[in-house]
Amino acid sequence: MTEIMENLSVDGISGAEIKCRCGKMHKNQIKEIIIERGALAKIPDIIKKHGGSNVYVIADRNTYAAAGETVCKNIERYNLPYSLYVFDSERIEPDELAVGKAIMHYDGKCDFIVGIGSGTINDIGKMVACITGKPYMIVATAPSMDGYASATSSMIRDGIKVSLGTVCPCVIVADTEVLCNAPKILLQAGIGDMLAKYISICEWRLSHLITGEYYCEEIASMVRNALKNCMQIESLEFTEPDDIKPVIEGLIISGIAMSFAGLSRPASGMEHYFSHLWDMRAIEFNTPSALHGIQCGVATVLCLRVYEFIARLVPDRKKACDFVNSFSLKEWNRFLAGFLGRSAEGLIELERKERKYNPESHAKRLDIIVNNWDEIVKIISEELPPAEQVEKYMKKLGMPTMPKELGFSDGEVQGAFLATKDIRDKYIGSRLLWDLGLLDEAKHVCRSVW
Missing domain, CATH: 3.40.50.1970 (Rossmann fold)
Structure with missing residues (x-):
């Protein structure tokens, strides 16, 4: 597998079929x-x-x-x-x-x-x-x-x-x-889409621990390596055309990683769902929207701040259970309908099939979360850089780092944060916070100006 990973960073590659240590044929x-x-x-x-x-x-x-x-x-x-x-x-x-x-x-x-x-x-x-x-x-x-x-x-x-x-x-x-x-904004979008991989790999590991979801360390390492190479870019003013290779290779490798895994986990998580939700609102209400990668970059900073909030927490089982017992799915669906319009029905229908808000399912997850909290915090610390560090890097490349720069209000940002847990059948940071009964408390982290 290591040899394939190295081949993926060069200019050409033939179709690959690899028997991996994870037990799957990629x-x-x-x-x-x-x-x-x-x-x-x-x-x-x-x-x-x-x-x-x-x-x-x-x-x-x-x-x-x-x-x-x-x-x-x-x-x-x-x-x-x-x-x-x-x-x-x-x-x-x-x-x-x-x-x-x-x-x-x-x-x-x-x-x-x-x-x-x-x-x-x-x-x-x-x-x-x-x-x-x-x-x-x-x-x-x-x-x-x-x-x-x-x-x-x-x-x-x-x-x-x-x-x-x-x-x-x-x-x-x-x-x-x-x-x-290419226009500089498109180059920035590519960087933003790569930055998202910090969140996606972290959440893949967390989901593997909490829900038992399939996880492949070889694929995760492949994406981490591509991200590391991409982050060596110090400027978007290239003196030689081939200097741009780490970015395009990283983006292509991310796509191949998704093919190897058979799912989008290696390349997208909560940060992508911010972008999807902003797009959905733009379609429904003609609100602002930007390029997907630009939105993902801004959302990555938001997510890093959310995870910094999570890493400081101490789980409170009683608080989590009280929150879940008082949670009203009917009221939540009403919020989704108001926030997203017609597209809310797809999210509501997904929950009918998924039943993530079911108290029995929650109880099982909460046991795992409480019993493995040190490991959860360890994963976060291993996978995620400080938000301030990523924000500084983005500013160096002239990229927007705050939702306000894209025209989003605090309400649009916080509403999107709350709804990220409903976009796909995927365990992400906002679901972890819901399981802890702290989703509402965490939304203050998501705002347009810091």
């Missing part, structure tokens, strides 16, 4: 990853190598200018037939309309799909590949998110943000010269 469906200066010139050969003879290229205005035009010219020189669809909107939402447009412009003769872009284009491209059954390659234009290597798409369906199973790209191409020229 699989990676990506056949090739190219991360180097001048990689766009290799794309026609890569397409042919992986069986493509007629190409469908998807881009938006910005990504076409950044790399799409060059890719198309290179394809033409190789006399490969292709069709091109460039979204004409300034802002594209990954929704039914966008997927419909991409499908409506798809030529049935095409046998290979190429997405040119990052988050939204990649999500749409994977949807099109899933629908058509054709192999898919993503040409990265910015190191802005960790979804390049995942087999899911973050979409808006019926006005609600959802994660849908799609396909994993068979090839990822990242030309470092293109990545370095």
Whole structure:
């Protein structure tokens, strides 16, 4: 496994299938990853190598200018037939309309799909590949998110943000010269998405201890190593294009880690749910929102402060039980409906299946929490840096660190914090605080200005 981890930090990797010490067979469906200066010139050969003879290229205005035009010219020189669809909107939402447009412009003769872009284009491209059954390659234009290597798409369906199973790209191409020229805010978003891994790995370990959830130390180490390499970046003004490699490699490795684990645990936790909730409110109420990675970076600082609060606690069994016994699910659902609008129903339905608020389930978790409190605090101290340290690093890169900078009020921040425990069937920091009966007391940590 160690050798594979080392291979994952270099420019190319073949599909991997590893028997791990955790007992699972880890699989990676990506056949090739190219991360180097001048990689766009290799794309026609890569397409042919992986069986493509007629190409469908998807881009938006910005990504076409950044790399799409060059890719198309290179394809033409190789006399490969292709069709091109460039979204004409300034802002594209990954929704039914966008997927419909991409499908409506798809030529049935095409046998290979190429997405040119990052988050939204990649999500749409994977949807099109899933629908058509054709192999898919993503040409990265910015190191802005960790979804390049995942087999899911973050979409808006019926006005609600959802994660849908799609396909994993068979090839990822990242030309470092293109990545370095990406808008600085996209570079910052990539750093923010990587910073989130501090929280995700910590919460994965905590959940393993408290709920018995599957955990793989090898995968966790892989993500930690990628994060460590990424945090060596001291400036977003790159003197050499290849200096950006640690960021894009870290983001791709995070996606591969999710594939190996078969779940999103290695790469997302409470901090991602802040971002999802802010996005959901933006869709419903037209409130502010920012790039996913930017929101994740700000939320990571919030989560680090929450965990600093948790680490200072001493569990009080009676207080926890009194809180749970007085908890009103009906009142909580009413809050969710007011805070999220239509999308609250999905969270309410999840609880009907999950029953995390069930007193008997709570009692079992509370026993484990109280009996293992020293180990919980140890995990937090081992995995998480001080919030102040991360905030200082982000400021050095010109990144926002406070919710207020993104336009969020204290109410939006604290409401999102309370609701993070309901987004997915995943044990995270806000669930731990609910189990302790201290969720309301902790929300004062989450505010727009410190």
